Amino acid sequence: MKISNYIQLLLIAGSFIYSTASIASSPGKALYASYCAQCHKDNGGGIKAAGFPSLRDSKMVKTDRAATYNIIAKGSPKNPVMGSYEWVGPRALNDITDYVVTVIAKAGLNSDGTKMSAKQLAESDRKSALAQKRRDAKRKAENKQKRQSYFNSIKKSNDPWFIVQMAEKAEELGFKRVAIFGYKKVVNNHFLTDGARNRALINLRKLGIKMNIR
Ligand code: HEC
Numbered sequence: 001m002k003i004s005n006y007i008q009l010l011l012i013a014g015s016f017i018y019s020t021a022s023i024a025s026s027p028g029k030a031l032y033a034s035y036c037a038q039c040h041k042d043n044g045g046g047i048k049a050a051g052f053p054s055l056r057d058s059k060m061v062k063t064d065r066a067a068t069y070n071i072i073a074k075g076s077p078k079n080p081v082m083g084s085y086e087w088v089g090p091r092a093l094n095d096i097t098d099y100v101v102t103v104i105a106k107a108g109l110n111s112d113g114t115k116m117s118a119k120q121l122a123e124s125d126r127k128s129a130l131a132q133k134r135r136d137a138k139r140k141a142e143n144k145q146k147r148q149s150y151f152n153s154i155k156k157s158n159d160p161w162f163i164v165q166m167a168e169k170a171e172e173l174g175f176k177r178v179a180i181f182g183y184k185k186v187v188n189n190h191f192l193t194d195g196a197r198n199r200a201l202i203n204l205r206k207l208g209i210k211m212n213i214r
Contacts, residue, residue, distance in 0.1 A: 028099025031092055033135065035085060036100075042128035044104035045121070051081070056108040061100055069097045147175045154182040160189070160196030168203065180207060187211050 033042065040046050044056035055061050061068050073093050075084035085093060107124070108116050116124065150170040157163050167182025183200040204211055 026095060026099055027092070028095035028097075029103070031088065031096045032099050032104070035088070036096070037132060039081075040104075041125070042131055043124050044100075044107040045125050045128070051079075054108075055100060055104045056106070058105075061105045065097060065101050068101055069093065072096055072100070146173065147178055150175055151178045151181065154178065154185065158189075160186050160200075164196050164199050164203070167200070171203070171207075176207065180204065180209065183207075183209075184211070 039050075039052040040055050041052075044054060044061075046052045046054035048054070060071070071082065073084065073086050076082035085096070088096070108121060110116055110120070147170070150166055150173075154163050154166050154170070157166070163182050163186050167179045167186075170182065171179035183204045186196050186200040187204065201211060
Protein backbone atom coordinates (compact mmCIF):
# COMPACT_ATOMS: atom_id res chain seq x y z
CA MET A 1 0.00 0.00 0.00
CA LYS A 2 1.22 3.49 -0.81
CA ILE A 3 2.07 5.61 2.18
CA SER A 4 -0.49 8.25 1.20
CA ASN A 5 -3.24 5.61 1.04
CA TYR A 6 -2.19 4.34 4.40
CA ILE A 7 -2.39 7.81 5.91
CA GLN A 8 -5.80 8.32 4.32
CA LEU A 9 -7.02 5.10 5.87
CA LEU A 10 -5.77 6.17 9.27
CA LEU A 11 -7.54 9.48 8.89
CA ILE A 12 -10.81 7.81 7.95
CA ALA A 13 -10.57 5.38 10.86
CA GLY A 14 -9.67 8.23 13.18
CA SER A 15 -12.55 10.42 12.12
CA PHE A 16 -14.96 7.52 12.54
CA ILE A 17 -13.82 6.94 16.10
CA TYR A 18 -13.96 10.68 16.70
CA SER A 19 -17.48 11.06 15.34
CA THR A 20 -18.96 8.19 17.33
CA ALA A 21 -17.20 9.31 20.50
CA SER A 22 -18.19 12.92 19.96
CA ILE A 23 -21.91 12.13 19.79
CA ALA A 24 -21.91 9.98 22.93
CA SER A 25 -20.06 12.59 24.96
CA SER A 26 -21.13 15.53 22.84
CA PRO A 27 -21.62 19.05 24.18
CA GLY A 28 -25.24 18.46 23.14
CA LYS A 29 -25.60 15.87 25.88
CA ALA A 30 -24.63 18.32 28.62
CA LEU A 31 -26.77 21.07 27.10
CA TYR A 32 -29.74 18.71 26.89
CA ALA A 33 -29.23 17.77 30.54
CA SER A 34 -29.18 21.44 31.56
CA TYR A 35 -32.02 22.83 29.46
CA CYS A 36 -34.34 20.05 28.35
CA ALA A 37 -34.17 17.07 30.70
CA GLN A 38 -36.32 18.60 33.44
CA CYS A 39 -39.30 18.33 31.08
CA HIS A 40 -38.38 15.78 28.44
CA LYS A 41 -36.24 13.63 30.78
CA ASP A 42 -32.73 12.27 30.26
CA ASN A 43 -33.92 9.42 28.10
CA GLY A 44 -36.46 11.49 26.20
CA GLY A 45 -39.49 9.84 27.80
CA GLY A 46 -41.11 13.15 28.76
CA ILE A 47 -43.75 13.50 31.48
CA LYS A 48 -47.10 12.67 29.98
CA ALA A 49 -49.15 13.77 32.98
CA ALA A 50 -47.58 17.23 32.85
CA GLY A 51 -48.02 17.57 29.09
CA PHE A 52 -44.29 17.29 28.28
CA PRO A 53 -44.17 15.07 25.20
CA SER A 54 -41.87 12.13 24.73
CA LEU A 55 -39.09 12.97 22.28
CA ARG A 56 -38.00 9.38 21.78
CA ASP A 57 -41.48 8.65 20.36
CA SER A 58 -41.74 11.89 18.42
CA LYS A 59 -42.19 11.56 14.68
CA MET A 60 -40.69 15.01 14.22
CA VAL A 61 -37.50 14.06 16.10
CA LYS A 62 -37.17 10.78 14.22
CA THR A 63 -37.77 12.14 10.75
CA ASP A 64 -37.34 15.90 10.51
CA ARG A 65 -34.14 17.51 11.73
CA ALA A 66 -35.06 20.95 10.37
CA ALA A 67 -38.41 21.02 12.16
CA THR A 68 -36.73 19.77 15.34
CA TYR A 69 -34.11 22.52 15.12
CA ASN A 70 -36.83 25.04 14.48
CA ILE A 71 -39.01 24.21 17.47
CA ILE A 72 -35.94 24.24 19.74
CA ALA A 73 -34.81 27.59 18.35
CA LYS A 74 -38.21 29.31 18.13
CA GLY A 75 -40.30 27.45 20.69
CA SER A 76 -43.72 26.01 19.98
CA PRO A 77 -46.24 28.34 18.35
CA LYS A 78 -48.97 26.27 20.03
CA ASN A 79 -47.62 26.10 23.55
CA PRO A 80 -45.40 28.68 25.27
CA VAL A 81 -44.28 26.05 27.80
CA MET A 82 -41.94 24.86 25.04
CA GLY A 83 -39.94 28.07 24.95
CA SER A 84 -37.37 29.45 22.54
CA TYR A 85 -33.74 28.49 23.03
CA GLU A 86 -32.37 30.86 20.42
CA TRP A 87 -30.33 32.63 23.09
CA VAL A 88 -27.94 29.67 23.44
CA GLY A 89 -26.59 30.53 19.98
CA PRO A 90 -26.46 28.60 16.67
CA ARG A 91 -23.61 26.33 17.65
CA ALA A 92 -25.26 25.10 20.83
CA LEU A 93 -28.61 24.81 19.02
CA ASN A 94 -26.97 22.52 16.46
CA ASP A 95 -25.29 20.48 19.21
CA ILE A 96 -28.61 20.02 21.04
CA THR A 97 -30.44 19.15 17.81
CA ASP A 98 -27.77 16.59 16.85
CA TYR A 99 -28.01 14.98 20.25
CA VAL A 100 -31.81 14.86 20.13
CA VAL A 101 -32.11 13.47 16.58
CA THR A 102 -29.28 10.92 16.95
CA VAL A 103 -29.28 9.78 20.58
CA ILE A 104 -32.67 10.68 22.08
CA ALA A 105 -34.50 9.48 18.96
CA LYS A 106 -33.16 5.99 19.68
CA ALA A 107 -33.57 6.08 23.45
CA GLY A 108 -36.64 3.83 23.40
CA LEU A 109 -35.00 1.22 21.20
CA ASN A 110 -32.93 -1.83 22.00
CA SER A 111 -29.48 -2.11 20.47
CA ASP A 112 -30.91 -4.25 17.66
CA GLY A 113 -33.41 -1.52 16.75
CA THR A 114 -36.51 -3.21 18.15
CA LYS A 115 -38.77 -1.26 20.51
CA MET A 116 -38.22 -1.70 24.23
CA SER A 117 -40.98 -3.43 26.15
CA ALA A 118 -43.03 -1.44 28.65
CA LYS A 119 -41.04 -3.06 31.42
CA GLN A 120 -37.69 -2.14 29.84
CA LEU A 121 -38.90 1.41 29.30
CA ALA A 122 -39.99 1.70 32.92
CA GLU A 123 -36.58 0.43 34.04
CA SER A 124 -34.84 2.92 31.77
CA ASP A 125 -37.04 5.75 33.09
CA ARG A 126 -36.23 4.75 36.65
CA LYS A 127 -32.49 4.82 35.94
CA SER A 128 -32.78 8.16 34.20
CA ALA A 129 -34.67 9.69 37.14
CA LEU A 130 -31.95 8.42 39.47
CA ALA A 131 -29.22 9.91 37.27
CA GLN A 132 -31.01 13.24 37.27
CA LYS A 133 -31.31 13.20 41.05
CA ARG A 134 -27.58 12.50 41.38
CA ARG A 135 -26.78 15.29 38.96
CA ASP A 136 -28.93 17.78 40.89
CA ALA A 137 -27.24 16.78 44.15
CA LYS A 138 -23.82 17.16 42.58
CA ARG A 139 -24.65 20.59 41.20
CA LYS A 140 -25.91 21.69 44.60
CA ALA A 141 -22.73 20.47 46.31
CA GLU A 142 -20.54 22.21 43.73
CA ASN A 143 -22.47 25.41 44.20
CA LYS A 144 -22.03 25.24 47.94
CA GLN A 145 -18.31 24.69 47.54
CA LYS A 146 -18.01 27.63 45.18
CA ARG A 147 -19.92 29.89 47.54
CA GLN A 148 -17.67 28.84 50.39
CA SER A 149 -14.53 29.55 48.39
CA TYR A 150 -15.74 33.05 47.49
CA PHE A 151 -16.56 33.68 51.13
CA ASN A 152 -13.14 32.45 52.28
CA SER A 153 -11.16 34.52 49.82
CA ILE A 154 -13.15 37.65 50.67
CA LYS A 155 -12.65 36.97 54.36
CA LYS A 156 -8.91 36.45 54.07
CA SER A 157 -8.16 39.40 51.82
CA ASN A 158 -7.37 42.98 52.76
CA ASP A 159 -7.11 44.15 49.16
CA PRO A 160 -10.18 46.34 48.61
CA TRP A 161 -10.37 46.04 44.83
CA PHE A 162 -9.89 42.30 45.00
CA ILE A 163 -12.68 42.04 47.56
CA VAL A 164 -15.05 44.21 45.52
CA GLN A 165 -14.34 42.18 42.39
CA MET A 166 -14.83 38.87 44.18
CA ALA A 167 -18.04 40.17 45.74
CA GLU A 168 -19.32 41.29 42.34
CA LYS A 169 -18.59 37.86 40.89
CA ALA A 170 -20.30 36.26 43.87
CA GLU A 171 -23.33 38.49 43.30
CA GLU A 172 -23.40 37.49 39.61
CA LEU A 173 -23.47 33.83 40.62
CA GLY A 174 -26.38 34.49 42.96
CA PHE A 175 -24.42 34.35 46.24
CA LYS A 176 -26.03 37.51 47.53
CA ARG A 177 -25.11 37.15 51.19
CA VAL A 178 -21.45 36.56 50.34
CA ALA A 179 -21.50 39.65 48.12
CA ILE A 180 -23.04 41.81 50.85
CA PHE A 181 -20.46 40.49 53.31
CA GLY A 182 -17.69 41.59 50.93
CA TYR A 183 -19.12 45.03 50.18
CA LYS A 184 -19.68 45.70 53.89
CA LYS A 185 -16.16 44.62 54.71
CA VAL A 186 -14.79 47.16 52.25
CA VAL A 187 -17.10 49.97 53.42
CA ASN A 188 -16.35 49.32 57.09
CA ASN A 189 -12.57 49.35 56.79
CA HIS A 190 -10.98 52.77 57.17
CA PHE A 191 -7.62 51.62 55.93
CA LEU A 192 -9.08 50.68 52.57
CA THR A 193 -9.04 53.14 49.69
CA ASP A 194 -12.03 55.32 48.87
CA GLY A 195 -12.51 54.24 45.26
CA ALA A 196 -13.26 50.68 46.25
CA ARG A 197 -15.42 51.85 49.17
CA ASN A 198 -17.54 53.97 46.85
CA ARG A 199 -17.99 51.12 44.42
CA ALA A 200 -18.97 48.81 47.30
CA LEU A 201 -21.46 51.43 48.58
CA ILE A 202 -23.03 51.76 45.13
CA ASN A 203 -23.35 47.98 44.85
CA LEU A 204 -24.93 47.79 48.29
CA ARG A 205 -27.41 50.51 47.37
CA LYS A 206 -28.38 48.52 44.27
CA LEU A 207 -29.14 45.62 46.59
CA GLY A 208 -31.32 47.92 48.71
CA ILE A 209 -28.84 48.38 51.54
CA LYS A 210 -27.94 51.90 52.65
CA MET A 211 -24.66 52.47 54.52
CA ASN A 212 -22.59 55.51 55.26
CA ILE A 213 -18.86 55.70 55.10
CA ARG A 214 -17.71 56.27 58.64
C1 HEC B 1 -40.69 23.59 30.65
C2 HEC B 1 -40.79 22.34 29.94
C3 HEC B 1 -39.97 22.16 28.66
C4 HEC B 1 -38.64 22.36 28.47
C5 HEC B 1 -37.62 22.84 29.49
C6 HEC B 1 -38.35 21.99 27.11
N1 HEC B 1 -39.50 21.59 26.49
FE1 HEC B 1 -39.63 20.83 24.59
N2 HEC B 1 -41.66 20.74 24.78
C7 HEC B 1 -42.37 21.07 25.92
C8 HEC B 1 -43.79 21.02 25.59
C9 HEC B 1 -44.94 21.32 26.55
C10 HEC B 1 -43.90 20.65 24.24
C11 HEC B 1 -45.17 20.48 23.40
C12 HEC B 1 -45.34 21.73 22.57
C13 HEC B 1 -46.56 21.70 21.68
O1 HEC B 1 -47.54 21.07 22.04
O2 HEC B 1 -46.53 22.36 20.62
C14 HEC B 1 -42.51 20.45 23.77
C15 HEC B 1 -42.20 20.04 22.47
C16 HEC B 1 -40.92 19.77 22.04
C17 HEC B 1 -40.60 19.20 20.75
C18 HEC B 1 -41.58 18.77 19.66
C19 HEC B 1 -41.97 17.33 19.84
C20 HEC B 1 -43.06 16.92 18.88
O3 HEC B 1 -43.07 15.75 18.50
O4 HEC B 1 -43.91 17.76 18.55
C21 HEC B 1 -39.22 19.09 20.71
C22 HEC B 1 -38.40 18.53 19.57
C23 HEC B 1 -38.72 19.61 21.97
N3 HEC B 1 -39.78 20.01 22.74
C24 HEC B 1 -37.39 19.67 22.29
C25 HEC B 1 -36.90 20.33 23.42
C26 HEC B 1 -35.51 20.55 23.66
C27 HEC B 1 -34.37 20.04 22.80
C28 HEC B 1 -35.43 21.26 24.83
C29 HEC B 1 -34.20 21.84 25.47
C30 HEC B 1 -33.43 22.75 24.70
C31 HEC B 1 -36.77 21.43 25.33
N4 HEC B 1 -37.64 20.87 24.43
C32 HEC B 1 -37.09 22.04 26.52
C33 HEC B 1 -41.84 21.39 27.14
C34 HEC B 1 -40.51 21.69 27.39
